[in-house]
Amino acid sequence: MSFIIRSVRHDDLNQLVDLAKQFNLLNLPGDRKVLSEKIDRSEQSFAGKLEKDKAEYLFVVEDLEEKLIVGSSLVIAKHGNDDVPHSAFKVLKRDHFSSDLGIGFIHQVLRFQLDFDGPTEIGGLLVDKSYRRRPEKLGKQISLSRFLYMALHPDRFEERVLCELTPPLTEEGRSEFWEALGRRFTGLPYQEADLLSQSHKEFIESLFPQEDIYLALLDSKARLVLGRVGEATKPAQHLLESIGFHYLDEVDPFDGGPHYGARLHEILPVKxxxxxxxxxxxxxxxxxxxxxxxxxxxxxxxxxxxxxxxxxxxxxxxxxxxxxxxxxxxxxxxxxxxxxxxxxxx
CATH class of the missing domain: 2.40.40 (Barwin-like endoglucanases)
Incomplete structure (x- = not known):
């Protein structure tokens, strides 16, 4: 079979909707109107018509023999600006020691951070379920190919590159981390809060605690998933690690999923x-x-x-x-x- 990775075109819309509906990712939902807008934005981005903090690049894999779109990947040129900052919990350690008792503890704490000059973010990685585990390794092809484009146009991207990995979720798609923390401060269910955060960050900044949060105060289910990667996302984690990405000691404020990062010039397909x-x-x-x-x-x-x-x-x-x-x-x-x-x- 013959496959090609290329920039998305508007006549890919119908097939892209079908593909996205298999997964319904937040940054690539199976919504025709949203995907049509993303294709518009991508075409303008590839043409160099958008500022960096508005640009998104959408790549697709086409099976040339079947004339089918069977995979996708996305690059958000700059995730985090004055209007919509990038948010995260930094995972830090704090030492406590008692002279009276002669004992001490090292506590992990979460510190809420907003980044108004954010990194480039990669995401939107999808491969049609019927094309997985093929010898061509299409997921790896579509993931790595976007770095070739970034290497050709480094001025269009940030030097910091980020990937937010999905943590383990419950069978109903809930986040134990969100239930233990975010829901208590916002009153919102996980899916609604995560969707809202794509375009609005004010409620996070206003309602989340600004002080350090001790993990010891969260229930064990929430602590267990913090910084962990869900089973379905582990292949993506291993691929990122193999090309130079590493855990940033930083997690998503909604689901506790780990943030991985690298410097653009140190990512191996670029290097x-x-x-x-x-x-x-x-x-x-x-x-x-x-x-x-x-x-x-x-x-x-x-x-x-x-x-x-x-x-x-x-x-x-x-x-x-x-x-x-x-x-x-x-x-x-x-x-x-x-x-x-x-x-x-x-």
């Missing part, structure tokens, strides 16, 4: 990515698999078999014929390549 000119070698071996992205007007990327060589003239790459056709590459075109496999762990 080890390189530009190269497309060429033909008479003895091409195509022994390496790399993600290859176009550098022209429309962003397209694909996992390709390549033969990459470096000479005094610079990097030159021969791309296997089928992949070259998929990406519409001609000899002399410039592409951006990044490894697909990384050995780095925690």
């Amino acid at each position: 080890y990515g390189k530009r190269a000119k497309v060429t033909e070698f008479p003895d091409a071996s195509y022994k390496d698999q790399m993600l290859v992205a176009t550098t022209g007007e429309e962003f397209m990327a694909s996992l390709c078999s390549v033969d990459l060589r470096t000479s005094a003239e610079g990097n030159q790459v021969a791309v296997a014929p089928k992949a070259r056709t998929i990406l519409g590459l001609e000899v002399g075109d410039e592409v951006y390549l990044a490894p697909f496999h990384y050995n780095r762990g925690k």
